[in-house]
Each structure stands twice: as structure tokens, then as C-alpha cells.
Amino acid sequence: MKRVVSRGSGVVLIWALNLTILWAVAWAIFDPDAMTVALGAWMAGSVLVWAASAWWRERRAGRPSDEQPLTIVDASHATALLAIAIIAALLATQFGPWLAYISAGIALVAAGGLVRERRAARASLEQVRAAGREERPT
Amino acid sequence: MSTAVRPAPPRTRLVALLTSTDHKHVGLLTGATALIFFALGGLLAVLMRTELAQSGLQVVSDEAYNQLFTIHGSTMFYLFASPIAMAFALYLVPLQIGASQIIWPRLALLGFWLLLGAGVFMYSGFLLQGGAGKAGWFAFDPLSDDVGTPGTGQDLWTLAVILAALSGILQAACVLATIVRRRAPTMTMLRMPVFSWSALVSVLMVVTSYPALVLAMTLLYVDRTTSAAVYDGAMGPIVYQHLFWFFGHPVVYVVFFPFLGAVAEAIATNSRKRFFGYPFMVASLLIFAALSMAVWGHHMFTTSAIENRYFALTTTAILVVAGIEYFDCMGTMWRAKIRMRSSMLFALGFLALFLIGGLTGIFVASPPLDYHVHDTYFVVGHFHYTLFGGTVFGMFAGIYHWFPKVTGRLLDERLGKLHFWLMVPGTLLTFIPMFVLGHDGMTRRISNYAADRGWDGLNTLSTIGSYVIAASLLVFLVNLLRSLRSGTVAGDDPWDGHSLEWATSSPPPQHNFDELPPVRSYAPLMDLREERWRS
Numbered sequence: 001m002k003r004v005v006s007r008g009s010g011v012v013l014i015w016a017l018n019l020t021i022l023w024a025v026a027w028a029i030f031d032p033d034a035m036t037v038a039l040g041a042w043m044a045g046s047v048l049v050w051a052a053s054a055w056w057r058e059r060r061a062g063r064p065s066d067e068q069p070l071t072i073v074d075a076s077h078a079t080a081l082l083a084i085a086i087i088a089a090l091l092a093t094q095f096g097p098w099l100a101y102i103s104a105g106i107a108l109v110a111a112g113g114l115v116r117e118r119r120a121a122r123a124s125l126e127q128v129r130a131a132g133r134e135e136r137p138t
Numbered sequence: 139m140s141t142a143v144r145p146a147p148p149r150t151r152l153v154a155l156l157t158s159t160d161h162k163h164v165g166l167l168t169g170a171t172a173l174i175f176f177a178l179g180g181l182l183a184v185l186m187r188t189e190l191a192q193s194g195l196q197v198v199s200d201e202a203y204n205q206l207f208t209i210h211g212s213t214m215f216y217l218f219a220s221p222i223a224m225a226f227a228l229y230l231v232p233l234q235i236g237a238s239q240i241i242w243p244r245l246a247l248l249g250f251w252l253l254l255g256a257g258v259f260m261y262s263g264f265l266l267q268g269g270a271g272k273a274g275w276f277a278f279d280p281l282s283d284d285v286g287t288p289g290t291g292q293d294l295w296t297l298a299v300i301l302a303a304l305s306g307i308l309q310a311a312c313v314l315a316t317i318v319r320r321r322a323p324t325m326t327m328l329r330m331p332v333f334s335w336s337a338l339v340s341v342l343m344v345v346t347s348y349p350a351l352v353l354a355m356t357l358l359y360v361d362r363t364t365s366a367a368v369y370d371g372a373m374g375p376i377v378y379q380h381l382f383w384f385f386g387h388p389v390v391y392v393v394f395f396p397f398l399g400a401v402a403e404a405i406a407t408n409s410r411k412r413f414f415g416y417p418f419m420v421a422s423l424l425i426f427a428a429l430s431m432a433v434w435g436h437h438m439f440t441t442s443a444i445e446n447r448y449f450a451l452t453t454t455a456i457l458v459v460a461g462i463e464y465f466d467c468m469g470t471m472w473r474a475k476i477r478m479r480s481s482m483l484f485a486l487g488f489l490a491l492f493l494i495g496g497l498t499g500i501f502v503a504s505p506p507l508d509y510h511v512h513d514t515y516f517v518v519g520h521f522h523y524t525l526f527g528g529t530v531f532g533m534f535a536g537i538y539h540w541f542p543k544v545t546g547r548l549l550d551e552r553l554g555k556l557h558f559w560l561m562v563p564g565t566l567l568t569f570i571p572m573f574v575l576g577h578d579g580m581t582r583r584i585s586n587y588a589a590d591r592g593w594d595g596l597n598t599l600s601t602i603g604s605y606v607i608a609a610s611l612l613v614f615l616v617n618l619l620r621s622l623r624s625g626t627v628a629g630d631d632p633w634d635g636h637s638l639e640w641a642t643s644s645p646p647p648q649h650n651f652d653e654l655p656p657v658r659s660y661a662p663l664m665d666l667r668e669e670r671w672r673s
């Protein structure tokens with residue numbers, strides 16, 4: 001048990017099992033309505049699948065250690081733009097499609113920005129590699 | 139050779155902050171935004187209490203009163219309590235687990251921006267002709283459909299809730315992924331400090347339950363704005379309630395656990411002892427969190443559409459695990475040489491006041507008693523003791539504890555104590571009368587009551603209490619501003635802290651640590667100090 005809890009994905013697995021037990025108790029002992037069963041099943045099922053995949057990934061790849069230097073992302077203008085695009089898209093449902101077009105435009109610029117940020121991170125990684133060190137982008 | 143560093147002009151600094159992906163900046167931005175909304179929500183509460191001070195008063199219209207309680211409750215949950223919990227987690231968890239930054243920092247920043255959008259949407263309703271949302275913070279259908287509550291204000295409210303929920307999910311996912319994948323090499327899960335554990339169970343609940351809110355609100359929005367009658371039909375409103383409370387109850391614990399963690403840290407540090415019963419605390423947090431995912435139906439006892447026995451059982455079972463957490467906190471203080479700093483006072487306030495919420499929760503967990511007090515001020519009193527006594531007192535324990543780490547300066551202790559000694563009587567005076575009023579039959583969400591009911595005295599007391607709370611918050615504001623400007627310099631570890639965040643500078647550098655101390659338990663700095671004493 002201690003070994004399971006000591007791993008991050010193990011805790012998610014325990015969480016999923018807790019939820020499954022609660023759902024099973026509701027389903028097997030009581031007489032719940034369909035929504036209670038459905039929500040409980042969704043809750044337990046989705047977390048179980050996610051926990052199992054995290055567990056499997058962690059087993060396969062091992063937990064990335066923090067000893068390696070990281071490329072620290074310190075700012076992202078594109079993310080702020082993306083948020084504005086999402087907000088504008090929601091507002092467009094109230095104020096008309098013209099806002100949706102503007103939102104799409106902002107989203108496009110934001111996507112371009114994100115690609116550029118990614119490229120810059122990769123370039124700096126290459127530089128570090130070239131300098132004989134190893135760095136991992138986030 | 140010396141290098142002159144020219145400070146950036148203020149506008150650029152603001153833009154840099156608003157686009158920063160450093161978890162500490164995102165945490166601070168989210169936290170500051172949440173606190174501003176706390177102040178706005180508090181202002182609405184004081185307005186409501188002023189309206190209710192005496193029977194027959196008409197400070198605001200009935201229509202405006204509906205908007206006040208809706209936006210007050212919605213602000214407090216969606217824009218303050220849940221975001222401030224995420225803010226604490228975003229700022230502190232990476233530091234406590236020895237990570238240099240979070241995973242998916244852009245998503246965390248996106249979460250902050252969506253929160254900002256949510257706030258603007260919700261409050262811009264007040265500028266519209268039909269006013270802001272007015273169907274309550276849970277917006278039950280059919281009251282919240284386009285016939286029950288027509289108008290753009292309610293539409294914007296619905297969109298705001300979707301944005302706030304998305305914001306929470308994004309930030310929670312970042313914290314969760316960081317804990318799972320970016321702990322320092324020697325930081326096993328069972329060496330994580332209690333606060334990080336409490337944040338972990340909180341974010342687990344967020345990613346599991348908030349999607350139901352997004353679904354409920356998206357369907358409501360479609361229902362309101364198109365001809366698709368999503369929630370029509372006999373079972374429509376019940377489906378809505380299921381989806382809403384599937385989120386709506388867990389959120390109460392999402393905004394509780396991180397502050398329980400903060401209180402645990404404040405108690406252990408001020409007691410100069412390791413946290414007592416750590417493994418039991420961890421187990422109880424996990425079981426408590428799972429149980430609280432399975433109690434949503436207790437909000438629906440009176441609908442007769444659910445299995446009351448199951449939800450009464452799970453709800454009552456929560457008391458057992460909550461008892462373990464109380465026991466551990468008391469055990470930590472047992473025979474300790476306690477330092478009564480402001481953080482400790484607020485931690486004790488949390489334990490005492492949340493207990494009132496917990497004990498009155500036993501009443502409403504029992505269906506026969508709940509039928510009597512359902513939708514009365516008894517319930518309003520109960521949930522304010524959990525939210526105000528729990529979340530708000532816990533938050534202040536956390537603020538007084540970690541302010542020096544975040545800013546490098548100490549808050550003034552005298553003002554801190556004045557803040558506490560005003561806030562406790564204010565809280566008791568405001569919310570205790572509500573139990574009596576509710577038991578006497580005063581229903582919630584009313585802007586007036588008949589003079590012959592005999593409720594004036596208790597309502598006046600409650601209103602005076604809310605002014606005392608407001609005064610205490612002003613004291614805190616003064617303390618905050620003064621300390622930011624000219625507070626005593628704190629140093630890296632002013633309290634003899636236990637966990638890793640106290641091993642770095644105050645405020646921490648961008649990469650968090652220049653060097654990590656060895657981690658051999660959940661109190662690594664205490665280990666180091668003990669080693670030093672021994673040698």
C-alpha cells in the first residue's frame with residue numbers, strides 16, 4: 001500500500017478505487033435513480049481509466065526527475081490573446097456573428113504566437129544542446 | 139564591472155505580469171483577483187443585511203434584492219472561494235514539492251484570464267437594463283430558463299459560470315500534473331507536506347466534478363438561447379439538479395481542503411511540532427474527498443426523486459473522517475509551546491467556527507430534520523459557518539502564515555490580532571441568529587418579513603454583526619497596504635517553517651530554488667534543524 005501511495009499515479013488510482021466502491025455500494029445495496037447511477041459510473045469510470053493510463057505511463061517512462069535543467073517559459077502573450085478569443089467567441093453568441101469573426105482572427109494570431117513560442121523554446125534547447133548541456137522544453 | 143539594472147516602466151511591468159507564466163505570478167494574479175471579488179461580494183452581503191435589518195425597510199427593490207443574493211453567492215463561490223483555493227495551490231505546491239515550475243504553465247495563465255472574463259461577464263449584468271443574474275447561485279431550472287428569468291443579465295451569468303468553471307479545471311489540471319510528475323527526486327508522495335496533500339485532493343475533486351457544471355450550464359445556455367428545450371419535460375429540472383449538485387457539493391470541499399491544509403501548517407509551525415498523525419491525515423483526506431463526491435443528493439432530499447438513505451449515509455459518514463482531521467490538529471497542539479501569532483489565532487478560529495457548521499450539518503444530513511429547515515435561514519447559517527468559518531478563516535490563517543514568503547515582508551501582528559478579535563464576534567453575531575430565525579420559519583431569499591413575526595431583533599443583531607465583519611476586513615486592508623509598503627523585512631524563514639518553501643528566498647526566485655535541502659520526511663527543514671541541534 002505504502003508503495004502505491006508513494007507514487008503520484010498510485011494516489012489517483014486509490015482515488016478512483018474509492019469512487020468505484022462508493023458507486024458500487026449505491027448500486028448494489030440501495031435503489032438509486034438512473035441519474036445517480038449514471039453520474040457515479042461516469043465519475044468512477046473516467047477516473048479509473050485516467051488513473052490506469054497515468055500508472056502505465058509512469059511505469060513505462062519513469063517519473064521525470066527535476067534534476068535536469070528546464071527551459072522555463074516565463075511569459076506568453078499568445079495565451080492571453082487566446083483567452084480574449086475564447087471570451088469574444090462566447091460573447092458572439094449574444095451579440096452576433098461579427099464578434100465571432102473578430103474572435104476567430106484573434107485566435108489565429110494567438111495560434112501563430114503559440115507556434116512561435118514553441119519554436120523559440122526548441123531553438124533555445126538546441127542552443128543548450130550545442131553547448132554540451134541537456135535541456136528539456138516544457 | 140558593475141551592471142546597472144533599469145527598472146521597466148510600469149506599463150510594461152503590468153503587461154509582463156499579466157502574461158507571466160511563472161506559477162507564482164499566476165497564483166498571485168488569481169489570488170488578488172479573487173480577493174477583489176471577495177470584497178465586492180462582501181459589499182453585496184452588507185447591502186443585503188442592511189435591507190433585512192428591520193421589517194418594512196426598502197433599501198433596494200425586491201428585484202434588486204434577487205440580483206444581490208444571486209451575485210453575492212455566485213461571486214463567493216465561482217469568483218472568490220474556488221479561485222483563491224487554486225491560487226494558494228498554484229503558488230505554494232511547486233515550492234513545497236521542490237519543483238522549479240509547474241507543468242502546463244500556459245494553461246494556468248489561461249485559467250487566470252478566463253476567471254477575469256467570468257468576473258466581467260457576471261458584473262456587467264448590473265449595467266444592463268434587465269439587471270444581473272437573479273436566479274440564485276444554483277439557478278435551478280425552470281426558474282433560470284428564458285421564461286422564468288428572461289434577459290441578457292442571466293445569459294451573461296450563465297456564460298460567466300462556464301468560464302469560471304473552465305478556469306478552475308485548467309488550473310487544477312496544472313497543479314495535479316505537477317504533483318504527479320514534477321516532485322523533487324526525493325519527494326515521495328508520503329513526504330509531501332499536509333498543505334500539498336490537501337491541495338491534491340482538492341484538484342482531484344475539481345477535475346472530476348467541475349465538468350458536470352460546465353455541462354449543466356452549457357445545456358442551460360442552449361436551453362435559454364435556442365429553441366432546443368433541453369430541460370423541459372417532467373424530469374428536466376431533476377436532471378439539472380443532479381448535474382448542478384454533482385459539482386455543487388464537492389465545491390464546498392474544494393474550497394475547504396486547501397484551507398484545512400493551511401491551518402494544519404500554521405498549527406504545526408506555531409506549535410513547533412511535527413504535524414501529528416500525518417498518515418491518518420493523508421488517508422482521511424483521500425476518503426473524505428471521495429465521500430464528498432458521493433453526497434450531492436443530500437441537496438435533493440425534498441425532491442423525492444433520489445435514494446435518500448444512500449445520501450444520508452454517505453453524508454453522515456463524512457463526520458467520522460472529519461473527526462480524524464480535527465483530532466490530528468488537536469494532537470499537534472497537545473502539550474506544545476504554542477506561539478499565538480495571528481496565523482495561529484485564525485487557525486483556531488477556523489477549527490471552532492467550522493465545527494458549528496459541521497455540527498449543524500448533522501441536522502440537515504438527516505432527511506426528517508432537513509424537511510423542517512429546508513430553504514430557511516437555518517441552512518443559510520449552516521453553510522456560512524462552513525464557508526465563512528472554514529474557507530475565510532482558513533484563508534486568513536494561510537495569508538498571515540505565507541505573506542512573508544510571498545512578499546518578503548511581515549504583516550503587522552497587532553493589526554492582525556485586532557482583525558481576528560473583530561472578525562470572531564462579527565461572525566458569531568451575524569450567523570448565529572440565522573439558526574433561530576430559520577427554525578422559526580424565516581425562509582431564505584426574502585427581502586422583507588412581516589413585523590408581527592418577531593424577527594426584527596435577531597435580524598438587527600445579524601446586520602450589526604455584518605458591519606463588524608466589514609470593519610475587521612478594513613483593518614486587514616490597512617495592514618496589507620502598510621505592510622506591503624513598509625512592513626518589517628521577513629527574511630527567508632521567519633517562523634522556523636517545516637516545509638521546503640521556507641528553504642528559499644522571500645520572495646522566491648523565478649526558478650524557485652538555487653539548491654534543494656535533502657528531503658527525508660514531510661518536515662524536511664525540521665529534520666535539518668534537529669540534525670543541527672544533535673550535532
Ligand code: HEM
Pocket residue numbers: 180183184186187207208210211212214215219273274275276518522525526529530568581582583584604607608
Ligand atoms: C460578510 C460576510 C457575509 C454575509 C453578511 C453574508 C450574508 C448573506 C445573506 C444575507 C445571504 C442571503 C441568504 C438568502 O436569502 O438565502 C447570503 C447568501 C449566500 N452567501 Fe453569504 N454572506 C457572507 C459571506 C459569504 C461567504 C464568504 C460565502 C462563500 C464563500 C457566502 C456564500 C453565500 C451563498 C452561496 C449564498 C446563497 C446565495 C443564493 O441563495 O443564491 N457568503 N449571504
